[in-house]
Amino acid sequence: MNGLVILIPVALLLGLGGLGAFFWATRDGQFEDLDGAAMRILNDEDPGTKRED
Incomplete structure (x- = not known):
């Protein structure tokens, strides 16, 4: 019984x-772009390199 006095609070x-x-995370905008990371992982190009055609 004494344990419940500590564990419940x-x-x-x-x-x-x-x-x-x-x-806090919702207000800070953590959940606004849920598909962005999933699409970025499929991108073969490095962000620092430019593609030459």
Whole structure:
């Protein structure tokens, strides 16, 4: 029973911390371009080189 007195507030704090981190990431724009990284991995060109035709 004494363990629940410690574990319940710790679980609530961790849950609130995770929820706060999610809202911070959403507000910061982390989830705006979900397909960009998936498409960039398929690109064969290096970003620093120019393609000559």
